[in-house]
Amino acid sequence: MFKPLKTLAALAVAGLLASPLAYAAPESGWWWNAAEGGRGFAIEVQNGKMFIAGFMYDDAGRATWHVSGPTPMVNDTTYQGNWMQYGGGQTLTGSFKPANVVNNNTGSLTxxxxxxxxxTMTLPNGNQIALTRFAFGGASNTVGNVCTPANLTAQHYDAIAYGMTMAQVKQTIGCDYDPTATLMLNNGAMSYYTWRVLIPGTSASYYVINVFFDPSGSIVSDVYGGKYPGKEYFKTSSLNLVR
Known part of the structure; x- marks a missing residue:
């Protein structure tokens, strides 16, 4: 049975009150949502400014490019800007032809x-998609077999998003789930995975992150089937994650 610590005093005694987090800049490179292959984003961060270029398709199936920046980031972890669409430019083998701005503002980007x-990217229509840095030849983060308190933090919990793959969740948390705590729910319609670690100095209290997936355990899904829109019911915690 999980027994969250109840008070800040108890956390202090356990030596678990976290110091302010030191945030690192986003990695430059290719980003995508593994559940939505065919669309991707190149992100470059330099001197506090970010540039992003996205390759995707229009409703007719024609390839399009959208870019934003370079624009100063709001802070180390947030970018806000507007998309611009380009077209009519250079072909692979043809003579040079500069691209034209098709639309200088196709919507906001956060x-x-x-x-x-x-x-987590917020699109112009308000939809959100989870993104991860694409890792060539393997994950860019090391995924440990056993979790530590450094894995089960509020920062990692907040990074888990609807639509992520199992590999993305493992990479985000940095360790593997506890196979003894895996369950099937809703008559086999959902699978439930638990990442947990015993709190140092205790015998039966855990830091816990629970994530709900589809039946195959492949994609983060809403265990309530959208019954509570706007609420993150696809994940829960022991409510005592290090902050």
Whole structure:
């Protein structure tokens, strides 16, 4: 049974009150949502400014480019700007032809980076998608077999987003789930995975992150099937994560 610590005093005695987090800048490179292959984003951060270019398709299936920046970031973990659409430019083998601005404002863009390799992007229509830094030849973060208190933090918890793959969640938290705490819910319609670690100095109190996936355990899903829109019921915690 999980027994969250109840008071700040108890946390202080356990030596677990966290110092302010030192945030690292987002990693430059290619970003994507592994559940939505075919669309990706190149992100570059230099001197507090960010540039992003996205490749995707229009409703007719034609490839399009949208860019934003370089614009100063709001802070180390947040970018806000506007998308611009380009077209009519250089072909692979043709003579040089400069691209034209098709639309100088196709909508607003907000990206929050809870960690240097994970992000949540808010699109112009308000929809949000989870992004991770694409890792060539393997994950850019080391995923340990056993969790430590450094893995189960509020920062990592906040970075888990609807639509992430199991690999993305493991990379975000930095360790593997506890196989003894895996359950099937809703008559087999959902799977429930638990990341946990015993709080140092205790015998039965844990830091816990629970995440709900589809039946195959592949994609983070809403265990309530959208019954409570706007609320993050696809994940829960022991409410005593290090902050």
């Amino acid at each position: 990206i929050k980076f809870p960690t240097p390799t994970t992000a």
